[in-house]
Amino acid sequence: MENNESVLLDVESLSKSFENVQAVDNLSFQIRKGEIYGLLGPNGAGKTTTIKLILGLLEADAGNITVLGLKPENDEVEIKNRIGYVSEEPLIYKSLTPKELFNFIASIRKLDGAKVTKKLAEYLEGLSAIEYYDRLISTLSRGNKQKVQIIAAILHDPEILIMDEPLAGLDANQLK
Numbered sequence: 022m023e024n025n026e027s028v029l030l031d032v033e034s035l036s037k038s039f040e041n042v043q044a045v046d047n048l049s050f051q052i053r054k055g056e057i058y059g060l061l062g063p064n065g066a067g068k069t070t071t072i073k074l075i076l077g078l079l080e081a082d083a084g085n086i087t088v089l090g091l092k093p094e095n096d097e098v099e100i101k102n103r104i105g106y107v108s109e110e111p112l113i114y115k116s117l118t119p120k121e122l123f124n125f126i127a128s129i130r131k132l133d134g135a136k137v138t139k140k141l142a143e144y145l146e147g148l149s150a151i152e153y154y155d156r157l158i159s160t161l162s163r164g165n166k167q168k169v170q171i172i173a174a175i176l177h178d179p180e181i182l183i184m185d186e187p188l189a190g191l192d193a194n195q196l197k
């Protein structure tokens with residue numbers, strides 16, 4: 022028997038079009054706790070549109086999305102609190118350093134300072150990111166911006182991490 026408790030994300034018959042482009046056409050899939058799930062497809066296949074629908078950033082034409090038991094159209098804020106999102110575009114906060122960005126995120130998400138410090142030490146070491154901690158994000162390479170985005174997305178211990186083009190700019194030895 023199906024255990025619905027373990028389904029974190031349920032996408033059912035999802036469709037979305039823009040003017041004359043059918044970006045997502047009757048898409049269904051489920052993701053369960055503990056799974057790593059990849060949406061593969063060529064440019065323009067509708068991957069980013071699907072992610073934006075899940076996050077409540079776009080409205081579907083048809084279909085149903087249930088994420089952590091919530092509906093993106095009703096619970097956008099709670100979903101953002103419980104999901105980590107690494108967008109396809111590099112970071113927008115280019116005039117900050119990674120350190121400033123992480124402090125900013127910790128403050129808007131009201132995270133425990135000591136826990137954040139501990140996690141940051143671990144993540145920065147894991148991603149060999151410590152050396153540019155105090156440099157402006159605008160001066161970092163694409164891959165290093167991506168690492169900063171990933172850390173920013175997991176700082177609040179999200180229940181689901183959604184990454185759009187997760188490997189963008191990362192070199193092979195970061196892929197472990």
Ligand SMILES: Nc1ncnc2c1ncn2[C@@H]1O[C@H](COP(=O)(O)OP(=O)(O)O)[C@@H](O)[C@H]1O
Nearest residue numbers: 039042044062063064065066067068069070071
């Ligand atoms: N805001 C938008 N307005 C018009 N067309 C869009 C918009 N966003 C995406 N599209 C179109 O929808 C299709 C799917 O795009 P997208 O979801 O970005 O694909 P992917 O992420 O798989 O490369 C493409 O044809 C794209 O041009």
Ligand SMILES: [Mg+2]
Nearest residue numbers: 068069109185
């Ligand atoms: Mg995309």
